Amino acid sequence: MAEVITMPRLSDTMTEGKVAKWHKKVGDKIKEGDILAEIETDKAVQDFESEIEGTLLYVGVEEGAAAAVDSVLAIIGNEGEDISGLTGGAAAPSAGSEEKKSEEQPKTEAAEPVAAAEVPAGVEVITMPRLSDTMTEGKVAKWHKNVGDTVKEGDLLAEIETDKAVQDFESEFNGVLLKQGVEEGGAAPVDSVLAIIGPAGTDVSAVGAPKAAAVSTEKPAEQKAEAKTEEKAAPAVSSSSSDRVAISPLAKKMAQDKGVDINSVQGSGENGRIVKKDIENYQPAAKPAASAPAASAAPVAVNFVQGEDTETPNSQVRNIIAKRLSESKFSAPHYYLMVEINMDKAIEARKEINSLPDTKISFNDMIIKATAIALRKHPQVNSSWAGDKIIHRGNINIGVAVAIPDGLVVPVLKNTDQMTYTQISASVKDMASRAKSKGLKANEMEGSTFSISNLGMFGIETFTSIINQPNSAILSVGAIIEKPIVKDGQIVVGNTMKLSLACDHRVVDGATGAQFLQTLRTYLESPLTLLL
Numbered sequence: 001m002a003e004v005i006t007m008p009r010l011s012d013t014m015t016e017g018k019v020a021k022w023h024k025k026v027g028d029k030i031k032e033g034d035i036l037a038e039i040e041t042d043k044a045v046q047d048f049e050s051e052i053e054g055t056l057l058y059v060g061v062e063e064g065a066a067a068a069v070d071s072v073l074a075i076i077g078n079e080g081e082d083i084s085g086l087t088g089g090a091a092a093p094s095a096g097s098e099e100k101k102s103e104e105q106p107k108t109e110a111a112e113p114v115a116a117a118e119v120p121a122g123v124e125v126i127t128m129p130r131l132s133d134t135m136t137e138g139k140v141a142k143w144h145k146n147v148g149d150t151v152k153e154g155d156l157l158a159e160i161e162t163d164k165a166v167q168d169f170e171s172e173f174n175g176v177l178l179k180q181g182v183e184e185g186g187a188a189p190v191d192s193v194l195a196i197i198g199p200a201g202t203d204v205s206a207v208g209a210p211k212a213a214a215v216s217t218e219k220p221a222e223q224k225a226e227a228k229t230e231e232k233a234a235p236a237v238s239s240s241s242s243d244r245v246a247i248s249p250l251a252k253k254m255a256q257d258k259g260v261d262i263n264s265v266q267g268s269g270e271n272g273r274i275v276k277k278d279i280e281n282y283q284p285a286a287k288p289a290a291s292a293p294a295a296s297a298a299p300v301a302v303n304f305v306q307g308e309d310t311e312t313p314n315s316q317v318r319n320i321i322a323k324r325l326s327e328s329k330f331s332a333p334h335y336y337l338m339v340e341i342n343m344d345k346a347i348e349a350r351k352e353i354n355s356l357p358d359t360k361i362s363f364n365d366m367i368i369k370a371t372a373i374a375l376r377k378h379p380q381v382n383s384s385w386a387g388d389k390i391i392h393r394g395n396i397n398i399g400v401a402v403a404i405p406d407g408l409v410v411p412v413l414k415n416t417d418q419m420t421y422t423q424i425s426a427s428v429k430d431m432a433s434r435a436k437s438k439g440l441k442a443n444e445m446e447g448s449t450f451s452i453s454n455l456g457m458f459g460i461e462t463f464t465s466i467i468n469q470p471n472s473a474i475l476s477v478g479a480i481i482e483k484p485i486v487k488d489g490q491i492v493v494g495n496t497m498k499l500s501l502a503c504d505h506r507v508v509d510g511a512t513g514a515q516f517l518q519t520l521r522t523y524l525e526s527p528l529t530l531l532l
Helices: 098-103 105-110 212-227 233-242 249-258 276-280 316-331 344-354 363-377 421-436 510-525 527-531
Strands: 003-006 016-022 035-040 045-049 054-059 066-068 072-077 124-127 137-143 156-161 166-170 175-180 187-189 193-198 334-342 383-385 390-392 398-400 402-404 407-409 450-454 473-487 490-504
Touching: 035 072, 137 316, 156 193, 249 276, 316 407, 334 344, 334 510, 344 363, 344 490, 344 510, 344 527, 363 398, 363 421, 363 450, 363 473, 363 510, 363 527, 398 421, 402 421, 473 510, 490 510, 510 527
Parallel strands: 398 450, 450 473
Antiparallel strands: 003 072, 016 035, 016 066, 035 045, 054 072, 124 193, 137 156, 137 187, 156 166, 175 193, 334 490, 383 390, 402 407, 473 490
16 A cells, blocks of 8 residues: 655754655665655755655655655555555545644645546656745746657756746656646646646546646647647757757766856767766866856847837746845845945956966955955854844855846855855856856755845946845945045045945844944955955
8 A cells, every 4th residue: 555755854943845866766666764865954954764665656846846844755655556546635544634634735726636537547747846945836938848749758848937047847757748737938836737748649638627727728739739740759859959958867967066067068978968977077168258247137128119108027037026125125124334445455466366377357256255254254244034033154155146137136156255266256157147048046046145236347336235035134346436545645546446235133233234344345455364
């Protein structure tokens, strides 16, 4: 009899867990003691072992996605056993209590389309994945497979737009795409039906029938399948060659771990496929100097027509930006501190550093480094408000605001204080480039403890920013201006830059913010002090 395995509570404060990695796939044999998955809690990543023997019949949480404690993580049973009643949201045999049923009620509703009819043999129902901790719904930016197309494990099914980025969504199954549950450009809640894959010709009209949207998309999907009978293979070839990089799963994981941009790797496998040795032997090529992160992001094109009002539908990213900035501005009591920095020595230091072979850093890189070291000395600024307590962060992760056509994203440099100038420079250029092409992953925009926004490249001398919660402060960087200054009682030509620090008064008091800016000023005006 099948056993339902729920998301374990691995710490006293854990309310949800994230599947960092699955060690078993659907269909694999499981023995007692085998590691099923790595679960990321609010404190650590832990191996989760199976206490049951059998076959892994169902995975309830996608790799990289999060789920509440006690929600369905996996189902193990006998090979070929019918578990449609369990995957449809019916009470698990091991649950046994009404309290647990009520906790899982939202999941039951989301899975209703699957439960409406028994899923035919060999058919897999793919639900809208949770691609970030804060994601509640996803929008299909683009389908890469049409109904009737043959799908292989690892093929790119669709591009999913979340509240943070647009991400590629790959299939974990082999078969034929029988149904698209969400139209291209349409949105759907997490865990609702995204697609159905199975043997060609399988009738899946009853699966998901209760949902009006699903019914309305069914007939066009079937017609599309009939119309494409003679050209099934064409879309698969074109999408894999022009839109998707051919790479093995292991090589992809290695590239993510090493921070390698797979678009710059030359594959040595069949048909140019990137394999393990390509990542191991990869040497990044020298890149031309990139402009500051926000400089080249083109705004959404809007044509001006005299006397005519026009409308632009908000993207998912724009809606989330509006929601979060409003919440931050109206929930966190902002105040602002401003200081003017003499950048003469920083200019000299940068010139000397860039004279070294294969080295090219920007003033923004120097500001990021100086800020990270200053946060070490002022940990209160590197903290977060948590209602009845203040959380002092153990890592210094600086988010760097990057302008994109849809608005703004904040990729995060993890452990910034431990990075060198060149590492910071390479990381910022890479993430800024991928942000503008919608290539950032959700985990690259999570976990910031402090943020920096730089509009100096636009000639803006000073401005203030809205705090990027749960941070308690954000630094706004203006342009370096050449102007007369007083030095040793004499008027001379100098180079100055204005910084503005927005602070959450619940966490950072005025004196604390001022002391942080004093330290940062010292590091920028005397760059050698960073070595002390």
